[in-house]
Amino acid sequence: xxxRNAASLLSPTYSALFDMGRVLLLVDAWxxxxxxxxxxxxxxxxxxxxxxxxxxxxxxxxxxxxxLRAHGLEKGDLADVFANRRLENARERLRTSLTDLVxxxxxxxxxxxxxxxxxxxxxxxxxxxxxxxxxxxxxSALRDLASTVSAAWQRRxxxxxxxxxxxxxxxxxxxxxxxxESFGQWMLETE
Amino acid sequence: xxAGIALVxxxxxxxxxxxxxxxxxxxxxxAGPISTGKSSILQLIDYAFGSTRRPTYPELAECSDLLLExxxxxxxxxxxxxxxxxxxxxxxxxxxxxxxxxxGSEGREVWAGYHPSEATVSREFMSRLGLAEIxxxxxxxxxxxxxxxxxxxxxxxxxxxxxxxxxxxRNAFYEREPPLAIKWRAALEIFxxxxxxxxxxxxxxxxxxxxxxxxxxxxxxxxxxxxxxxxLIDAPSLRSRLETLQVEREQLLxxxxxxxxxxxxxxxERLELVYARNQLAAQIAADDARADxxxxxxxxxxxxxxxxxxxxxxxxxxxxxxRLVGTLPVSRCPSCMQSVxxxxxxxxxxxxxxxxxxxxxxxxxxxxxxxALTRRSRDLDNYLAELRTEQxxxxxxxxxxxxxxxxxxxxxxxxxxxxxxxxxxRVMELDAALSTLESDQRTATEQLEFWGQAEKARESSAALExxxxxxxxxxxxxxxDRPSRDxxxxxxxxxxxxxxxxxxxxxxxDVRVDARTYVPIVRNQHYGELSSRxxxxxxxxxxxxxxPEYFSSHPGLFPGLLILDSPLSNVxxxxxxxxxxxxxxxxxxYEFLSDLDRRLKDFQLVVCDNRPPASSGSMQVVQxxxxxxxxxxxxxxxxxxxxPPPPDTAAPSLTxxxxxx
Numbered sequence: 001x002x003x004r005n006a007a008s009l010l011s012p013t014y015s016a017l018f019d020m021g022r023v024l025l026l027v028d029a030w031x032x033x034x035x036x037x038x039x040x041x042x043x044x045x046x047x048x049x050x051x052x053x054x055x056x057x058x059x060x061x062x063x064x065x066x067x068l069r070a071h072g073l074e075k076g077d078l079a080d081v082f083a084n085r086r087l088e089n090a091r092e093r094l095r096t097s098l099t100d101l102v103x104x105x106x107x108x109x110x111x112x113x114x115x116x117x118x119x120x121x122x123x124x125x126x127x128x129x130x131x132x133x134x135x136x137x138x139x140s141a142l143r144d145l146a147s148t149v150s151a152a153w154q155r156r157x158x159x160x161x162x163x164x165x166x167x168x169x170x171x172x173x174x175x176x177x178x179x180x181e182s183f184g185q186w187m188l189e190t191e
Numbered sequence: 192x193x194a195g196i197a198l199v200x201x202x203x204x205x206x207x208x209x210x211x212x213x214x215x216x217x218x219x220x221x222a223g224p225i226s227t228g229k230s231s232i233l234q235l236i237d238y239a240f241g242s243t244r245r246p247t248y249p250e251l252a253e254c255s256d257l258l259l260e261x262x263x264x265x266x267x268x269x270x271x272x273x274x275x276x277x278x279x280x281x282x283x284x285x286x287x288x289x290x291x292x293x294x295g296s297e298g299r300e301v302w303a304g305y306h307p308s309e310a311t312v313s314r315e316f317m318s319r320l321g322l323a324e325i326x327x328x329x330x331x332x333x334x335x336x337x338x339x340x341x342x343x344x345x346x347x348x349x350x351x352x353x354x355x356x357x358x359x360x361r362n363a364f365y366e367r368e369p370p371l372a373i374k375w376r377a378a379l380e381i382f383x384x385x386x387x388x389x390x391x392x393x394x395x396x397x398x399x400x401x402x403x404x405x406x407x408x409x410x411x412x413x414x415x416x417x418x419x420x421x422x423l424i425d426a427p428s429l430r431s432r433l434e435t436l437q438v439e440r441e442q443l444l445x446x447x448x449x450x451x452x453x454x455x456x457x458x459x460e461r462l463e464l465v466y467a468r469n470q471l472a473a474q475i476a477a478d479d480a481r482a483d484x485x486x487x488x489x490x491x492x493x494x495x496x497x498x499x500x501x502x503x504x505x506x507x508x509x510x511x512x513x514r515l516v517g518t519l520p521v522s523r524c525p526s527c528m529q530s531v532x533x534x535x536x537x538x539x540x541x542x543x544x545x546x547x548x549x550x551x552x553x554x555x556x557x558x559x560x561x562x563a564l565t566r567r568s569r570d571l572d573n574y575l576a577e578l579r580t581e582q583x584x585x586x587x588x589x590x591x592x593x594x595x596x597x598x599x600x601x602x603x604x605x606x607x608x609x610x611x612x613x614x615x616x617r618v619m620e621l622d623a624a625l626s627t628l629e630s631d632q633r634t635a636t637e638q639l640e641f642w643g644q645a646e647k648a649r650e651s652s653a654a655l656e657x658x659x660x661x662x663x664x665x666x667x668x669x670x671x672d673r674p675s676r677d678x679x680x681x682x683x684x685x686x687x688x689x690x691x692x693x694x695x696x697x698x699x700x701d702v703r704v705d706a707r708t709y710v711p712i713v714r715n716q717h718y719g720e721l722s723s724r725x726x727x728x729x730x731x732x733x734x735x736x737x738x739p740e741y742f743s744s745h746p747g748l749f750p751g752l753l754i755l756d757s758p759l760s761n762v763x764x765x766x767x768x769x770x771x772x773x774x775x776x777x778x779x780x781y782e783f784l785s786d787l788d789r790r791l792k793d794f795q796l797v798v799c800d801n802r803p804p805a806s807s808g809s810m811q812v813v814q815x816x817x818x819x820x821x822x823x824x825x826x827x828x829x830x831x832x833x834x835p836p837p838p839d840t841a842a843p844s845l846t847x848x849x850x851x852x
Contacts, residue, residue, distance in 0.1 A: 014509055017513050018508065018509050019572065020516045021511060022508075022512075048313060075244035099525050099528070100521075101516075102523060103521040103522065103523040103524065103528070104520070105519070105522045105523075133515050135511075136504065136507045136510075136517065137507070137513060138507060139593040140506035142508070
């Protein structure tokens with residue numbers, strides 16, 4: 001449990017700050033990849049899920065594997081086991097993070113076009129500056145992942161992407177078995 | 192008859208008196224009226240010779256002991272027996288009664304009757320008479336259990352004819368007592384030399400020897416035939432071969448022992464190598480197991496290490512977020528998106544009243560967590576390094592052990608192929624050679640044993656042949672010395688006829704002795720079927736008188752004594768039958784006795800009679816008058832001055848307690 005707590009940073013303050021940083025990087029990467037096209041909220045959910053669980057969508061994005069290897073993220077951990085559950089509440093968490101970013105003036109809501117009333121977001125100038133101020137390893141990995149996934153998924157329909165992701169997500173128990181046989185057995189027994 | 196019994200004196204000891212009856216060689220007539228003790232004298236003689244029936248003569252009540260002096264086979268022998276004692280003991284003396292009474296000889300105590308092992312009166316007499324150790328049947332069966340030793344009682348049953356028997360129609364010769372009849376006939380056969388005990392034994396021995404000889408002859412013939420066909424090596428050659436084989440065997444055993452020891456040594460060495468190899472293999476297995484365990488542990492720990500790295504990077508990212516984003520003031524309410532002034536002093540949204548994040552708030556510090564995480568990562572790295580070092584060492588050990596095993600395998604293979612197998616093969620060859628040699632030894636030993644058996648059989652056959660010759664010779668000698676049964680019967684028949692003629696047996700014709708039962712047949716009738724008791728008494732008496740007549744001219748073991756109680760009852764004036772109420776018969780009988788008295792020197796006849804004729808006076812040894820005023824009235828009376836009492840030193844009475852002696 002302590003391992004999971006440490007990994008997910010369940011403290012609300014930690015969690016909110018962590019998520020704001022990640023989402024800011026995502027919005028910035030999307031803007032860079034799409035030449036300042038606003039990021040629709042629904043698509044943002046999927047991309048954010050992908051950069052949080054890159055190993056779960058490895059087969060859906062062709063350029064993902066080299067990035068994972070480059071950043072030392074190719075080894076799975078227990079976080080991947082709970083990717084399904086994370087997908088369920090991704091919308092709420094993203095909404096909270098975007099709200100916080102908008103409240104701080106780092107991200108601005110911008111409709112994709114005057115005729116379409118969809119929630120879509122772009123980074124503000126300050127937001128771009130701050131996003132590019134992140135220079136840690138993890139920030140770098142998130143930025144690369146977000147750029148790659150954004151480039152790959154910017155033209156696919158959200159509906160298709162949802163179907164693809166749900167299909168690609170492996171069974172949680174089987175995934176746990178792949179991590180460690182003995183640990184996986186323990187999981188099966190207790191569940 | 193030097194080998195027989197001759198009565199000398201009968202003495203009855205009474206307080207202050209010794210009542211005597213003296214006997215002489217030849218015919219002894221005891222004369223006297225009835226109830227004077229005549230028959231008691233005969234009963235006392237029988238009692239002294241071991242009878243269990245004591246005389247019933249009333250006057251004997253005052254007498255304590257009976258002494259009977261005899262000459263047995265030429266030696267004086269006196270029997271002393273208590274008249275009132277319940278004891279079955281008697282005392283034997285080699286002295287005369289006078290000596291006993293005068294000098295008080297001690298004598299020796301013996302059993303009066305039968306005893307299986309100790310001295311008895313019978314044994315003493317029978318051994319002196321040459322009649323000891325003769326088995327006679329007691330029943331007409333073949334069973335060995337019905338055989339008894341011929342005894343003095345059996346002799347006395349023959350020699351003493353009491354009043355009950357002498358004129359008995361059916362029991363003069365014990366016909367109503369079969370066991371006694373059998374022994375009575377056996378007594379006659381023994382006296383006459385017809386008893387076939389010795390001949391039967393010899394014949395049986397000869398038959399057995401002949402059977403054995405026949406078997407041996409057949410065996411020897413078989414042996415000869417076998418030897419002819421088998422062409423066996425002779426015994427000396429076999430012995431020599433056996434000795435050679437034994438030497439070879441010992442040599443082989445020594446070589447085999449050496450080879451075995453060498454083989455064992457090689458085998459032991461090989462076993463040690465195999466043991467060492469197995470130990471190494473076990474060590475490798477343990478190392479492999481440990482290496483697997485280490486690999487699993489390191490894999491798990493590596494994942495943990497990845498987790499630590501990821502958490503650290505995330506914490507660093509969090510730190511960046513906190514630094515870059517967390518410090519920014521909000522320009523809109525995060526809950527209702529209403530614009531708020533950055534300089535506002537209020538902490539809540541004035542629209543929705545939700546708390547606003549404070550830009551100046553020092554939220555937290557992640558440094559302690561990073562420090563802790565760094566320490567845990569370092570510890571984990573160290574532990575992983577140790578595990579890796581151990582894994583390397585194990586790998587090196589396993590590799591070294593595998594090389595050692597390969598080397599041991601090669602050595603084991605070399606030892607097995609080069610050293611041990613030839614030694615084992617040598618041992619096996621020697622074992623096979625030893626087995627063959629031992630088989631030869633067994634064969635030679637068996638052949639030698641066969642030779643030994645054949646030699647023994649030859650020796651046994653030769654001894655058997657000698658024994659057969661000896662047995663045949665003994666049997667022939669016995670048969671040549673032995674009278675024939677028919678001859679004895681014929682002689683007895685003639686003598687019986689002659690005696691009956693001499694005593695003027697009325698209507699005498701067809702006289703013979705029955706060849707089976709030996710009883711007299713007169714007038715072609717069984718003696719019991721004769722017309723009167725007088726006729727029966729006379730026939731029975733004459734039959735008994737024929738016996739000494741026979742043995743006077745034939746060799747035999749007859750003891751030379753006959754005791755007849757009132758042979759002429761119912762004859763003469765006592766006769767109930769007119770035919771036998773003839774005094775001439777009595778006279779003729781006594782003339783015959785007188786003739787016997789003159790002729791037969793080694794024969795003693797004791798006869799009692801109420802009224803013997805006057806002509807028999809010289810033969811009368813006792814004449815009881817029945818009248819105390821005239822001579823000797825009876826047995827317990829004396830016509831002379833009373834004999835002097837026994838001296839104090841006289842032999843004690845058998846009825847007295849020993850302490851009183």
